[in-house]
Amino acid sequence: MSTSAEDLRTIALEEFATAGYAATSLHRIADLAGLSKSSVLYHYASKDALLEAAVAPAIEQISRILETLATRPVTKESRNEFIIEFVDFLLAHRLEVHLFINQGPSLVDVPVVDRANELVQRLAEFFASAAPTTEHRMRFGVALGGAAYMLVAQHAMGFESAPEDETRSALVTILSELLASVPVPAHQE
Amino acid sequence: MSTSAEDLRTIALEEFATAGYAATSLHRIADLAGLSKSSVLYHYASKDALLEAAVAPAIEQISRILETLATRPVTKESRNEFIIEFVDFLLAHRLEVHLFINQGPSLVDVPVVDRANELVQRLAEFFASAAPTTEHRMRFGVALGGAAYMLVAQHAMGFESAPEDETRSALVTILSELLASVPVPAHQE
DNA sequence: ACAGTTTCTGACCGATCGGTCAGCTAGCGT
DNA sequence: ACGCTAGCTGACCGATCGGTCAGAAACTGT
Numbered sequence: 001m002s003t004s005a006e007d008l009r010t011i012a013l014e015e016f017a018t019a020g021y022a023a024t025s026l027h028r029i030a031d032l033a034g035l036s037k038s039s040v041l042y043h044y045a046s047k048d049a050l051l052e053a054a055v056a057p058a059i060e061q062i063s064r065i066l067e068t069l070a071t072r073p074v075t076k077e078s079r080n081e082f083i084i085e086f087v088d089f090l091l092a093h094r095l096e097v098h099l100f101i102n103q104g105p106s107l108v109d110v111p112v113v114d115r116a117n118e119l120v121q122r123l124a125e126f127f128a129s130a131a132p133t134t135e136h137r138m139r140f141g142v143a144l145g146g147a148a149y150m151l152v153a154q155h156a157m158g159f160e161s162a163p164e165d166e167t168r169s170a171l172v173t174i175l176s177e178l179l180a181s182v183p184v185p186a187h188q189e
Numbered sequence: 190m191s192t193s194a195e196d197l198r199t200i201a202l203e204e205f206a207t208a209g210y211a212a213t214s215l216h217r218i219a220d221l222a223g224l225s226k227s228s229v230l231y232h233y234a235s236k237d238a239l240l241e242a243a244v245a246p247a248i249e250q251i252s253r254i255l256e257t258l259a260t261r262p263v264t265k266e267s268r269n270e271f272i273i274e275f276v277d278f279l280l281a282h283r284l285e286v287h288l289f290i291n292q293g294p295s296l297v298d299v300p301v302v303d304r305a306n307e308l309v310q311r312l313a314e315f316f317a318s319a320a321p322t323t324e325h326r327m328r329f330g331v332a333l334g335g336a337a338y339m340l341v342a343q344h345a346m347g348f349e350s351a352p353e354d355e356t357r358s359a360l361v362t363i364l365s366e367l368l369a370s371v372p373v374p375a376h377q378e
Numbered sequence: 379a380c381a382g383t384t385t386c387t388g389a390c391c392g393a394t395c396g397g398t399c400a401g402c403t404a405g406c407g408t
Numbered sequence: 409a410c411g412c413t414a415g416c417t418g419a420c421c422g423a424t425c426g427g428t429c430a431g432a433a434a435c436t437g438t
Binding site: 134149166170 | 207211290291293294317321324327328330333335336337339343359362366367
């Protein structure tokens with residue numbers, strides 16, 4: 001098993017998410033990994049392929065979460081459980097989420113990003129399904145975009161990153177509050 | 190008075206904010222404006238200069254808002270007034286804000302963007318000055334990043350853009366709620 | 379009609395981009 | 409010792425990048 005391929009994925013994800021996909025050259029990724037540009041293209045057929053490999057695990061996980069979500073009925077309790085699950089997902093894949101949220105529209109030609117955008121739409125529908133008013137949809141959008149922004153930009157905002165569990169509980173509180181007033185659909189047992 | 194220069198500013202801002210600064214070429218901006226790349230560089234000395242010209246009005250306005258903010262004492266009432274003022278700023282300059290929030294860290298070499306980042310830090314300090322806990326700071330970050338995301342990505346999230354006044358009132362409600370629990374500093378008359 | 383200025387353009391430059399290719403090097407099974 | 413493969417590299421390619429420059433085109437006041 002080669003560690004280089006995984007190192008490249010990690011490095012590329014970090015750079016793509018923080019500096020931007022278009023602004024990150026294969027040369028820079030190679031330098032950060034201590035390799036040559038040719039070696040990067042040996043492990044991954046193209047820059048697109050490297051991006052896909054870097055974000056694939058996050059896509060799979062959120063896709064899995066959404067599938068189990070579709071089976072269970074939507075109640076206040078199941079939604080609160082989901083928020084906790086979702087926060088853990090955001091914490092574990094903050095770079096990928098930041099990449100999707102901020103660069104999604106400009107990366108429409110990459111298939112895996114298209115799929116991510118589709119998943120975000122399904123998430124939005126899930127939350128606003130019972131009462132698709134402007135405010136309810138905006139609540140979800142602010143929660144998602146705000147969390148994604150915070151998790152990678154907190155150091156740029158002037159305060160050092162807090163311990164992980166503190167961040168987690170604060171995020172659960174804020175997102176729960178944001179989404180609490182969004183009604184759940186009426187359903188029969 | 191030439192309309193070309195202002196057209197270029199508008200077009201460049203739209204492209205920089207949605208497609209990304211690095212991913213937007215001068216050739217594309219010229220095409221969208223119906224001009225040649227040389228003409229773009231006639232009106233603006235460089236790509237950086239074009240970016241600076243495009244975002245300068247937004248910088249000046251938020252800077253002015255922050256100055257008047259520093260003179261008045263911070264109370265619950267003055268903060269609620271400020272939130273409304275801030276929402277109107279976000280609505281009027283959604284593209285610029287989106288650009289700062291999403292691409293700020295990768296554009297540190299452009300002076301005007303550095304100044305914008307500094308202003309964001311002052312805003313964060315303003316809100317968390319009384320109780321700089323992790324949650325209070327995150328509330329402001331989620332509010333800012335979430336609003337910036339919503340205002341340009343709402344069409345990408347599956348629902349068409351709502352009428353402006355509806356968006357405005359929803360945003361005021363959400364941001365007020367997000368920032369309501371953040372205490373104001375105790376002060377004497 | 380003329381000169382002067384503003385606006386605009388195509389040709390061109392060096393640098394960098396993503397990507398290809400032939401070949402070097404190190405390890406491993408036999 | 410041998411061949412095979414995986415990992416890696418520098419040289420090279422066409423395309424595109426931001427930017428320069430000399431000059432055409434259009435508009436101005438006189």
